[in-house]
Amino acid sequence: MQWLRRNLVVIAGLVTLAYLILPNVVVTVFSFNNPTGRFNYAWQEFSLDAWKDPCGVADLCDSLALSLQIALWATLGATVLGAMIAFALVRYRFRARGAVNSLIFMPMAMPEIVMAASLLALFLNMGIQLGFWTILIAHIMFCLSFVVAAVKARVLSMDPQLEEAARDLYAGPAQTFLRVTLPIAAPGIAAGALLSFALSFDDFIITNFNSGNTVTFPMFVWGSAQRGTPVQINVIGTAMFVLAVLVVLVGQTVGARRKKAQPE
Amino acid sequence: MTDKTEGGDVRLAGISKHYGTFTAVHPLDLTIPQGSFFALLGASGCGKTTTLRMIAGLEEPSTGTVGLGDRDVTHLPPYKRPVNTVFQSYALFPHMDIYENVAFGLRRRGITSVKKQVDEMLELVQLGQFARRKPHQLSGGQQQRVAVARALINHPQVLLLDEPLGALDLKLRRQMQLELKRIQTEVGITFVHVTHDQEEAMTMADTVAVMNAGRVEQLGAPAELYENPRTTFVANFLGTSNLIQASVESVGGAGGDVDVSASGAKLRLPVARCSTTPRAGGQLLVGVRPEKISVVPADEEHTIGAGRNKVTGRIVDSSFIGVSTQYVVDSAVCPELEVYVQNIERDGRLVPGAEVVLHWNPEHTFGLDAAQSMLAGTTAVAGAEQLVEESA
Amino acid sequence: MSATAAPPQAAAPAEPPAHKPSARKRLVPYWLLLPGILWLLVFFVLPMAYQASTSVQTGSLEEGFQVTWHFRTYWDALTEYYPQFLRSLLYAGTATALCLLLGYPLAYLIAFRAGRWRNLLLILVIAPFFTSFLIRTLAWKTILADGGPVVAALNTVGFLDVTSWLGLTEGDRVLATPLAVVCGLTYNFLPFMILPLYTSLERIDTRLHEAAQDLYARPATVFRKVTFPLSMPGVVAGTLLTFIPASGDYVNAELLGSADTRMIGNVIQSQYLRILDYPTAAALSFILMAVVLVMVTIYIRRAGTEDLV
Numbered sequence A: 001m002q003w004l005r006r007n008l009v010v011i012a013g014l015v016t017l018a019y020l021i022l023p024n025v026v027v028t029v030f031s032f033n034n035p036t037g038r039f040n041y042a043w044q045e046f047s048l049d050a051w052k053d054p055c056g057v058a059d060l061c062d063s064l065a066l067s068l069q070i071a072l073w074a075t076l077g078a079t080v081l082g083a084m085i086a087f088a089l090v091r092y093r094f095r096a097r098g099a100v101n102s103l104i105f106m107p108m109a110m111p112e113i114v115m116a117a118s119l120l121a122l123f124l125n126m127g128i129q130l131g132f133w134t135i136l137i138a139h140i141m142f143c144l145s146f147v148v149a150a151v152k153a154r155v156l157s158m159d160p161q162l163e164e165a166a167r168d169l170y171a172g173p174a175q176t177f178l179r180v181t182l183p184i185a186a187p188g189i190a191a192g193a194l195l196s197f198a199l200s201f202d203d204f205i206i207t208n209f210n211s212g213n214t215v216t217f218p219m220f221v222w223g224s225a226q227r228g229t230p231v232q233i234n235v236i237g238t239a240m241f242v243l244a245v246l247v248v249l250v251g252q253t254v255g256a257r258r259k260k261a262q263p264e
Numbered sequence B: 001m002t003d004k005t006e007g008g009d010v011r012l013a014g015i016s017k018h019y020g021t022f023t024a025v026h027p028l029d030l031t032i033p034q035g036s037f038f039a040l041l042g043a044s045g046c047g048k049t050t051t052l053r054m055i056a057g058l059e060e061p062s063t064g065t066v067g068l069g070d071r072d073v074t075h076l077p078p079y080k081r082p083v084n085t086v087f088q089s090y091a092l093f094p095h096m097d098i099y100e101n102v103a104f105g106l107r108r109r110g111i112t113s114v115k116k117q118v119d120e121m122l123e124l125v126q127l128g129q130f131a132r133r134k135p136h137q138l139s140g141g142q143q144q145r146v147a148v149a150r151a152l153i154n155h156p157q158v159l160l161l162d163e164p165l166g167a168l169d170l171k172l173r174r175q176m177q178l179e180l181k182r183i184q185t186e187v188g189i190t191f192v193h194v195t196h197d198q199e200e201a202m203t204m205a206d207t208v209a210v211m212n213a214g215r216v217e218q219l220g221a222p223a224e225l226y227e228n229p230r231t232t233f234v235a236n237f238l239g240t241s242n243l244i245q246a247s248v249e250s251v252g253g254a255g256g257d258v259d260v261s262a263s264g265a266k267l268r269l270p271v272a273r274c275s276t277t278p279r280a281g282g283q284l285l286v287g288v289r290p291e292k293i294s295v296v297p298a299d300e301e302h303t304i305g306a307g308r309n310k311v312t313g314r315i316v317d318s319s320f321i322g323v324s325t326q327y328v329v330d331s332a333v334c335p336e337l338e339v340y341v342q343n344i345e346r347d348g349r350l351v352p353g354a355e356v357v358l359h360w361n362p363e364h365t366f367g368l369d370a371a372q373s374m375l376a377g378t379t380a381v382a383g384a385e386q387l388v389e390e391s392a
Numbered sequence C: 001m002s003a004t005a006a007p008p009q010a011a012a013p014a015e016p017p018a019h020k021p022s023a024r025k026r027l028v029p030y031w032l033l034l035p036g037i038l039w040l041l042v043f044f045v046l047p048m049a050y051q052a053s054t055s056v057q058t059g060s061l062e063e064g065f066q067v068t069w070h071f072r073t074y075w076d077a078l079t080e081y082y083p084q085f086l087r088s089l090l091y092a093g094t095a096t097a098l099c100l101l102l103g104y105p106l107a108y109l110i111a112f113r114a115g116r117w118r119n120l121l122l123i124l125v126i127a128p129f130f131t132s133f134l135i136r137t138l139a140w141k142t143i144l145a146d147g148g149p150v151v152a153a154l155n156t157v158g159f160l161d162v163t164s165w166l167g168l169t170e171g172d173r174v175l176a177t178p179l180a181v182v183c184g185l186t187y188n189f190l191p192f193m194i195l196p197l198y199t200s201l202e203r204i205d206t207r208l209h210e211a212a213q214d215l216y217a218r219p220a221t222v223f224r225k226v227t228f229p230l231s232m233p234g235v236v237a238g239t240l241l242t243f244i245p246a247s248g249d250y251v252n253a254e255l256l257g258s259a260d261t262r263m264i265g266n267v268i269q270s271q272y273l274r275i276l277d278y279p280t281a282a283a284l285s286f287i288l289m290a291v292v293l294v295m296v297t298i299y300i301r302r303a304g305t306e307d308l309v
Helices: A002-006 A008-030 A060-091 A097-109 A112-126 A132-156 A160-168 A173-201 A205-210 A217-227 A231-261 B048-056 B098-108 B115-124 B140-152 B170-187 B198-204 B222-227 B232-237 B298-303 B376-391 C006-014 C023-055 C072-113 C115-130 C133-143 C149-156 C159-165 C178-202 C206-214 C219-230 C232-248 C251-256 C264-275 C278-303
Strands: B010-019 B022-032 B037-041 B063-068 B083-086 B158-162 B190-195 B207-212 B215-220 B242-251 B257-262 B265-270 B283-288 B294-297 B309-320 B324-331 B337-342 B355-360 B366-368 C057-060 C064-067
Touching (some): A002 A008, A008 C072, A060 A132, A060 A217, A060 C023, A097 C023, A097 C278, A112 C023, A112 C278, A132 A205, A217 A231, B010 B048, B022 B048, B022 B063, B037 B048, B048 B158, B140 B170, B170 B190, B170 B198, B190 B198, B198 B222, B207 B222, B215 B232, B232 B366, B294 B298, B294 B337, B298 B355, C023 C278, C072 C232, C072 C278, C149 C159, C178 C251, C206 C219, C232 C264, C232 C278
Parallel strands (some): B037 B207, B158 B190
Antiparallel strands (some): B207 B215, B257 B265, B283 B366, B309 B324, B324 B337
């Protein structure tokens, strides 16, 4: 009883964790399914067919490639534009700061569907063809704020005396930025970029409004929920999950080793 | 908390603390008398803070018991112990104002009308007008006083202070030392104070326990520790000591003196001031404090009275401190003898290079067991400083 | 520098003509801001204006839409779709509360009790993100399938009796009921609750817990008086990050719900993409935006953490 009381929070936390992980387990298990109908919702029998032929469904891998492509470009665009804004906000005093801050915050404080709908209104009114470019424009727009937030947090926590020290040690403005400011801000920029990539790659609502006939991976999954869900979706979902966890784990082990190798 | 058990000493019986294979505190017996101002003194990592936390209940001892008066409180959680702590970082609740911080303990014990007590306590620490400020709006010294007030308002049987003055600058620290001493005398509560600053310990406490590597090296009143250190660690950690390796020539009879020789110099000291039993033919570490030594130019040796310990040498360095001048003297018995001379009449001949004779009253000499390192306390200090530098 | 020389020297830089910062230097922040801000102005602010104008247009797809300042659209949209509005706010609110309830213990566990498991647990919280949320949401169709083990278990313990009495489920079904939609919303936005909670919990100095215990606070009181108040920034950020997207979501209602669980997002989506009644869709999305902004503003004021933004 005493033990239960002391570990209540641990038990509750693990229950939540199970709730979070359960769908991934199901996705993984059902990637080995061989369903009878068009939908992969009920277990039939074990099969490796889908794993042997992940691109065996029409348009699936095309949509995946398109999503990756858009995510890369959106990340690049949002990271460059966002980091510039973040530096300006933290390192300079200028008049419109308050207004800029609010403008950056607004996209994060708005339901995605509102932005999605209004962008569509713009594109329709201007007669712009929906497709790759409209998706990219939209993704850069909503990723921008997250990059600004991530980079700003990092640069804010940086000791301004470091830059003063660099200038004192004969580094010009460009040198100071390249050799001191940028390396220190790098983790923030990387975090912002990673977030952008994940947000863009997985985005559905804004893309659904502004894609026209172009099919990204989430759009493909959405469509298949109506037409029939191929097992290959689960294969790709599982592969991405495993790949991501592996990358993080390897990164952590390498980081830990490096720390051990050169004690502070 | 309950007035019935009010009073009583803090009794630590065989308490120790291990973290895995590392022993932070070796089995320790310690009785802290009620109403005393007790200091645990030692370098960082010596186990003093762990000991304090075991008294507070924030750390459970691996072995042994903690007693308050007649009560065994070893397994009592901190919130049930009539003990309060002033934390090193003050640990003021950042989301509450000063008033609510101070009232916190009273409210937890179900006292609803706290205003009078809180106001009084804030007056005691002279922070009445800051009651509605948040901790971060106060200076370090003010925060420190809030931390003291927050603990004291509960009238604990014991107040624990974990390096409470460490974050303050020197001048403020001196002021707070006197302030804390005044408060302790006023309220009469047992104070247990952890510090690495030997001056602070000696200024404030009436009993000091010097800790080293998880053990108590020596315990006593500040003057007693200073004048009669029992180990080289204490001799070096509390102030400065000149330690001379010497061999025992003869040991006098009842109440007699010990005669020793070191590199040709004949020295004498009372048997009573030896921490070991000296044996003729054996070794002894002879110690003398720098301020006990007088220094005269070599050609005035005849002016020195009979029966004093004498050592010849050459001044290698002198620094002017203000109230005194500190000389480093190279002599046959010890290459770096330290001598402090009050600046009453400064002798212009005492400059680096001058040949001098040092002399002092044999009564001011103490003897230590020669089987220990002469550098014990000094390396500990150097080690601690190195740690601080590395972490910075 | 001598003390007597200091005053005139100190006064010198205050005189601008002598030492005017070059125009180039003063313009640096604006050059840094320009591309990004322009992007937001053109693709975020301008669209809002277009949407505003669309919302007061009348016409049809065939004849084209004209701005006629037809504000009645707002009124019509509201009277027709207020059930979906209320449902959205109710579902999103419930999901947010559930996220807080479920997420807090896990965030607390990771911040204070996990020890060397901390990193692994954090990875497990973030990792699901890497599988498309649509795939994971579809997985709930399997988990909550009629006659499946989860539904059977919930039925056995009488949970479904309670929820169907509350009108959240119907009979032995969970899928296509409000419960399924709320469950999906909670699941989808849970990490957005846990991460800010964890960040603010992790920042709390554990010595404050010790200090509170030292001052006679029992563990439960330590939580109520110290831990929870200090985690408020995380609670506020987490609830906002959960409530805002949940209120506009239509994926969960579409995949896990039925015609009776349509949220306002579903209405806007079908008005825009299927029915092509642009003015009504624009009006609805403006109303949603206004409602969310008002609620969020009131909430932030109440929570007293305005410096969060």
